[in-house]
Amino acid sequence: MTEIAEQRPRAARTSGRRTGSPQTRAAILDAAMRSFADKGYPGTTIRAVARAAGVDPALVMHFFGSKDGLFVEAIRTGLPVREMHGAIDGDPAGLGERLVRRYLGLWEDPATGWRMYALLHSAASAPPAADLIRNFMVAEMLIPMTRYLRCDHAETRALLAASQLVGLGMVRYALKIEPLSALPREQLIACVAPTLQRYLTGDLPLTG
Template sequence: MADERGRRPGNPQTRREILEAAMESFKAHGYGGTTIRGVARAAGVDPALVMHFFGSKDGLFSAAINTSLPVALLVGAFDGDEAHIGERLVTKYLEVWEDPAHGPDLSAVLHAAAATPAAAELLKELTSRELLGPVTRRLSGDHAEIRALLTASQLLGLAMIRYMLKVDPLASMSAGQVVAVVAPTVQRYLTGPLSLDEIAGTGRPG
């Protein structure tokens, strides 16, 4: 039941609605343009309730991206035989970006991280905890952490060029074409030879 000011009390549904309002604000206004007061107004609650649930704008952003980003779907691509991880991962990654329920959220988060150091730090913490950690534990080869980071760099660059900057011809290629050309590189990062030990021994690549 709403209070005398027309604002709803706190409950799990209210918390979800605050997170939805926050994500819409991050998409529309970026991290810097989003305020606790504005999110509260959009969700129809008192700003104090937003603070009660999330503590700060940083806490709100962290919770919003943790709820909105389909990390489990990407981690799930590592289940199965290692010989086809690259193909599964790139396919799932493109599906997520092209899903209208997830693509705009991903774009908003990357825009926020690129524009605001605080948002970048929060995204780094989330990525390390929820994505890179689980991926590293699923890889059986050496240098698992470096392999996961190299893969992340490839996929983030792909998203930036294809979905955010929309640079052709990559932006207009079919998903199947992108998988065909990108998956082998991702596969090599994840399971192929990296020669890191040889490079470390000489101090420079041969």
């Protein structure tokens, strides 16, 4: 397991079954995120998540409806969408650098990095998980980005930028491939930001 995954907090021991409180819902989500990080989407089960959270499986179903519903909520809470939205606002000429800088910071933050790893691991392990993440990203990131760009081929531009960031997260933080994983952060930003900026606002060989 990677260092990112190992950053996650350990579950608190429970005595007896929990009832349906907001704290219980949060405990279930936390247990689910740990399972997605360790076992991916296929290896995560409602029963195992319930056992780790100290609740009855029926309570997990009550809160989330299904394994897909649990994963969608894990995406919603695990992907720091608001933080990425904050990087969008500002001078369009600096958008590429702002996005890369914020994205790297989220991976390196112990509070968010392991959650991003869990979701990336799950997306790589099962097509259904990848579909759920894709749908969420389109609704929560792609559409707001295209509205901000207000230029030709905005959707394609946003997807090109997203592909660059996802690949960067996989190689640097999940797989830890040298020398990219050891490249100083400011050097990495200087290398990647111009590419993102070109994707978002530069001239691209796109037609139609």
